Amino acid sequence: MTRLAKIFLILSFGLLPLGSVGAWAADLRFTAGEYSGFTRPFLERVARDYEALHPGTRIQIEVIPWDSYLQKLTTDISSGDQPDLSIVPTMWISDLAADGLLEPLDGLATAEFKAKFIPAFLVPATVKGQLLGFPAAASARAMVVNTELLQKAGAPAPKTWADLATAAKAVAALPNTYGFGLPGKEVEVDTYFYYALWGFGGEIIKDGKSGLASPEAIRAATFYMSLINDKATEPAPTAHSREDIFRLFKEGRIGIIFTYPMLVPQLKTEAPNLKYAVMPFPVETRPVTLGVTDVLAMSSSSKNKQAAWDFLQFLYSDKYRAEFDRAEGLLPVTASEAASSYYKDNPDIAAFAAGLAYARFFPTIKGWPEISDITVRALQTMYLGQKTPTEAMTDAARQIDEVLARR
Amino acid sequence: MQNRLLQNRALLLLLLAPSAVATALIALVPVLLLVRMSLSEVSRFGRIGAYVGWENFARLAEDPLLPAILLRTGIWTGSVVAGTMLIALPTALILNERFLGRGLAQFLVLAPWAISVASMAVVWRHALTDEGGLLNRLAVAAGLLDRPIPWLGSVPLSFGFEILIAILVSVPFSTVILLAGLSSIPADIYDAARLDGARAVDRLKFLTLPLLRPFIWIVLIFNIAYVTNSFPIIWILTQGGPANGTDILVTYLYKLAFTFGRLDEAAALSILLLCGLAALTVLMLRTLEHPAHA
Amino acid sequence: MLRRSLLYWGALLPLLALNLFPFAVAIDTIYRAKSGDMSAFWAGMWVRTELGISLVNSLVIALATAIASTLVALPAAYALSRFRFRGRQAISETLLGTQMLTPIMLVLGLSQMVSGMGLTDTRAALVLLYSAFQVPFAVWMLRGYIDAIPIELEEAALLDGASRRQILGSIILPLSVPALLVTATFAFITAFNEFVLALTLLRSSSNFTLPLRVNALTAGRYAVDWPDVMGAVLIASLPVLIMFVGLQRYMLRGLRLSLGAT
Numbered sequence: 001m002t003r004l005a006k007i008f009l010i011l012s013f014g015l016l017p018l019g020s021v022g023a024w025a026a027d028l029r030f031t032a033g034e035y036s037g038f039t040r041p042f043l044e045r046v047a048r049d050y051e052a053l054h055p056g057t058r059i060q061i062e063v064i065p066w067d068s069y070l071q072k073l074t075t076d077i078s079s080g081d082q083p084d085l086s087i088v089p090t091m092w093i094s095d096l097a098a099d100g101l102l103e104p105l106d107g108l109a110t111a112e113f114k115a116k117f118i119p120a121f122l123v124p125a126t127v128k129g130q131l132l133g134f135p136a137a138a139s140a141r142a143m144v145v146n147t148e149l150l151q152k153a154g155a156p157a158p159k160t161w162a163d164l165a166t167a168a169k170a171v172a173a174l175p176n177t178y179g180f181g182l183p184g185k186e187v188e189v190d191t192y193f194y195y196a197l198w199g200f201g202g203e204i205i206k207d208g209k210s211g212l213a214s215p216e217a218i219r220a221a222t223f224y225m226s227l228i229n230d231k232a233t234e235p236a237p238t239a240h241s242r243e244d245i246f247r248l249f250k251e252g253r254i255g256i257i258f259t260y261p262m263l264v265p266q267l268k269t270e271a272p273n274l275k276y277a278v279m280p281f282p283v284e285t286r287p288v289t290l291g292v293t294d295v296l297a298m299s300s301s302s303k304n305k306q307a308a309w310d311f312l313q314f315l316y317s318d319k320y321r322a323e324f325d326r327a328e329g330l331l332p333v334t335a336s337e338a339a340s341s342y343y344k345d346n347p348d349i350a351a352f353a354a355g356l357a358y359a360r361f362f363p364t365i366k367g368w369p370e371i372s373d374i375t376v377r378a379l380q381t382m383y384l385g386q387k388t389p390t391e392a393m394t395d396a397a398r399q400i401d402e403v404l405a406r407r
Numbered sequence: 408m409q410n411r412l413l414q415n416r417a418l419l420l421l422l423l424a425p426s427a428v429a430t431a432l433i434a435l436v437p438v439l440l441l442v443r444m445s446l447s448e449v450s451r452f453g454r455i456g457a458y459v460g461w462e463n464f465a466r467l468a469e470d471p472l473l474p475a476i477l478l479r480t481g482i483w484t485g486s487v488v489a490g491t492m493l494i495a496l497p498t499a500l501i502l503n504e505r506f507l508g509r510g511l512a513q514f515l516v517l518a519p520w521a522i523s524v525a526s527m528a529v530v531w532r533h534a535l536t537d538e539g540g541l542l543n544r545l546a547v548a549a550g551l552l553d554r555p556i557p558w559l560g561s562v563p564l565s566f567g568f569e570i571l572i573a574i575l576v577s578v579p580f581s582t583v584i585l586l587a588g589l590s591s592i593p594a595d596i597y598d599a600a601r602l603d604g605a606r607a608v609d610r611l612k613f614l615t616l617p618l619l620r621p622f623i624w625i626v627l628i629f630n631i632a633y634v635t636n637s638f639p640i641i642w643i644l645t646q647g648g649p650a651n652g653t654d655i656l657v658t659y660l661y662k663l664a665f666t667f668g669r670l671d672e673a674a675a676l677s678i679l680l681l682c683g684l685a686a687l688t689v690l691m692l693r694t695l696e697h698p699a700h701a
Numbered sequence: 702m703l704r705r706s707l708l709y710w711g712a713l714l715p716l717l718a719l720n721l722f723p724f725a726v727a728i729d730t731i732y733r734a735k736s737g738d739m740s741a742f743w744a745g746m747w748v749r750t751e752l753g754i755s756l757v758n759s760l761v762i763a764l765a766t767a768i769a770s771t772l773v774a775l776p777a778a779y780a781l782s783r784f785r786f787r788g789r790q791a792i793s794e795t796l797l798g799t800q801m802l803t804p805i806m807l808v809l810g811l812s813q814m815v816s817g818m819g820l821t822d823t824r825a826a827l828v829l830l831y832s833a834f835q836v837p838f839a840v841w842m843l844r845g846y847i848d849a850i851p852i853e854l855e856e857a858a859l860l861d862g863a864s865r866r867q868i869l870g871s872i873i874l875p876l877s878v879p880a881l882l883v884t885a886t887f888a889f890i891t892a893f894n895e896f897v898l899a900l901t902l903l904r905s906s907s908n909f910t911l912p913l914r915v916n917a918l919t920a921g922r923y924a925v926d927w928p929d930v931m932g933a934v935l936i937a938s939l940p941v942l943i944m945f946v947g948l949q950r951y952m953l954r955g956l957r958l959s960l961g962a963t
Binding site for chain 2 (some may be wrong): 703705706709710712713716717719720721722723724725727728729730732733764770773774776777779780784786792793795796797798799801802803805806807808809810811813814829830832833837838840848855865872879890892894895896897911912915916929930931934937938939940941942949950952953955956957959960
């Protein structure tokens with residue numbers, strides 16, 4: 001047995017030296033999350049265009065489903081294989097920066113280049129005064145209602161949260177329909193809660209502590225819970241993911257949903273006969289919406305920083321930006337795009353774009369995914385009826401405070 | 408003569424070497440890497456930092472979610488393995504008999520094997536969430552339901568379905584192994600027993616099952632490994648939710664590593680999981696006095 | 702005979718219904734959403750999902766795994782069957798024990814190892830790992846089979862002056878063909894359907910295997926085209942189903958010979 005162990009050891013250490021060579025033939029690796037079927041062909045095309053102009057550079061494009069993106073980036077980085085350029089959600093930036101994985105871009109970017117962007121969008125990617133990335137995608141959320149159902153139910157389009165409850169109940173009373181679509185499974189379960197939390201005047205994090213135990217948060221939680229108890233939502237929210245809710249909405253079975261701009265083109269193609277309207281979130285104390293940005297950042301360990309920077313600028317040329325934003329249903333990040341009539345004339349898109357003025361963002365703190373998961377868990381136990389809103393929220397706040405203290 | 412044929416040390420090593428390398432590749436290198444990670448501080452994105460000793464294990468011990476997940480893993484493994492045995496054994500006994508269309512029946516028993524576990528989970532998920540889907544239509548048509556329901560709404564129902572699917576995907580392999588075992592039992596033993604007046608039940612109890620025992624053990628061993636492999640079922644159907652209600656160790660491990668970015672604790676959990684399975688294997692090999700040529 | 706057959710079919714019915722259910726769901730989903738020209742749907746699905754390239758990837762990886770794992774395992778199986786040496790029992794048990802190792806437990810370490818070897822996002826990495834994971838099972842299967850080959854055959858050849866290599870090549874190898882085929886079939890199916898490692902190690906869409914393609918069509922998408930997904934699942938199941946039609950009798954016989962030796 002000992003001899004066997006020796007053989008194993010010798011053989012396995014014989015394999016380790018193989019480990020030092022990187023086998024990437026391409027000069028630049030570029031990763032991005034998959035916004036839609038358009039993302040990869042588009043980026044491939046930009047890369048080929050660039051290569052045609054710069055024969056010395058080869059660019060490898062990797063478009064990864066959002067579900068497994070973080071995992072792939074983690075495996076890449078832990079094995080010293082970080083892509084030269086990546087488009088990542090803003091909430092990963094602080095963790096990436098903490099490991100020194102991102103290249104500060106202040107030195108590379110001219111004032112003229114920086115002036116291309118809407119200034120507010122440069123803020124989320126600035127950590128400790130250093131600019132670590134440029135906005136690559138921006139989006140804001142809004143409410144979409146099925147106007148036909150609302151009309152049938154005799155409910156006006158909701159302006160306040162109380163209106164929303166009334167309208168949802170009225171729609172739910174119609175045969176085979178649900179009032180308000182509340183996803184309780186997988187992605188963004190917590191996001192749907194933050195809309196109401198902000199709407200009622202609460203905060204996710206306040207003075208370095210969780211804001212979930214605040215009276216506003218408990219009011220928001222109680223509000224959703226009363227919708228469920230009044231059967232104004234779809235049955236069993238914990239069985240429905242965001243996509244399930246959208247599917248029901250497309251089938252004309254749900255009266256009110258909260259959503260992102262990308263749903264509009266889907267509605268046009270998949271449910272051409274659906275009558276809908278995009279409107280701002282209900283207002284209680286102040287108008288709210290969630291702004292989401294993704295950031296294009298450069299690896300600090302890139303061996304081809306100059307080429308990477310050059311390609312980054314190429315990607316931000318107006319032609320590509322406009323094509324990308326419009327095809328993906330995103331909102332503009334550059335000042336010139338924002339000024340284009342496309343974002344003003346179309347009422348659907350204008351309704352989403354209007355929110356950019358008062359949009360709020362997820363906090364950029366370390367440990368955010370864990371905090372988000374604790375919130376999701378608290379909401380799910382509440383939706384399942386295992387805890388009251390007050391219990392669920394105070395328990396979650398305590399756990400979140402522990403996470404915040406640990407970091 | 409025997410000596411020349413059976414004792415040649417250099418040749419022996421040469422013959423064993425390729426398999427040894429292969430096994431080392433999966434059993435040794437990754438485990439060593441995991442051990443290193445579990446004893447260090449590892450950042451969100453996998454940068455290995457200072458040596459911290461047992462701290463990661465200590466933090467795991469304090470994790471409030473783990474006890475319930477551990478218990479659920481036990482329930483999961485027990486019910487999937489038991490369920491698989493309870494279905495595979497009678498199925499194999501039937502398929503070992505001669506009857507009309509046996510080949511077709513065999514093919515249909517094997518069919519789920521042709522779909523990857525991940526795709527199987529995707530299809531079932533759609534079936535269980537689609538209100539206008541086949542399952543709901545069948546249930547309504549059969550009068551079982553008044554109206555379509557979301558099947559994955561409650562924890563017990565979700566977990567139950569996940570167990571059912573895990574059983575369904577492991578039945579084909581288990582049946583095949585048991586069937587091979589059954590068909591290797593010589594028919595004349597049965598003839599003798601029948602002549603001696605043994606009833607069918609007795610023949611099963613005193614002849615078939617004892618003779619089948621090594622194969623039952625093999626199926627058990629492979630199935631326990633298979634069960635940890637059925638990660639995609641839970642991940643795709645519920646991601647361990649709602650509220651961690653369907654998390655088992657491997658899904659929680661994946662969450663720790665890739666959602667929370669607590670890679671060091673995830674590595675520690677991997678090590679514990681490996682130790683647990685190793686202990687279980689040793690235990691099973693010890694209890695098993697005569698496994699099929701182990 | 703007829704009554705007995707009906708009885709057996711009746712007993713199997715619940716299981717068969719559950720087995721066929723996923724196929725029924727897939728077909729139902731497609732036909733409910735798409736009416737009219739079905740060949741147009743299938744052709745469109747094939748292009749939209751880029752299924753062709755994934756099918757090729759899966760077939761290549763699975764075939765390479767089947768061949769590599771069987772060839773690597775054969776010498777060890779022969780050694781464990783024929784040689785008497787210290788540690789033989791320990792090796793056997795270690796082999797069976799490594800069968801307990803599953804990719805998901807080792808995924809953190811494996812991905813580090815693979816990228817250390819510079820093989821991330823290559824099909825070769827999957828072949829390497831799949832083969833390695835398959836070796837213990839393959840050794841165990843082949844060994845049972847070789848146990849049943851009378852050693853007298855080899856002794857006679859040795860008397861005739863045959864060398865060890867000749868014995869392996871002209872006696873053991875040809876006689877083991879049925880067992881090699883069964884072992885390779887098992888390896889093929891496992892590799893063809895593996896998900897976790899492929900998910901962790903592959904990046905480029907052009908390297909995706911079929912399970913990964915199906916996953917990419919559903920996971921994290923803003924909109925899922927279910928008929929396309931179900932079409933892809935059905936196509937992905939075809940190669941193994943066809944194998945069952947052709948090989949199931951052969952597979953069972955080979956398995957019986959391998960397992961029945963003791």
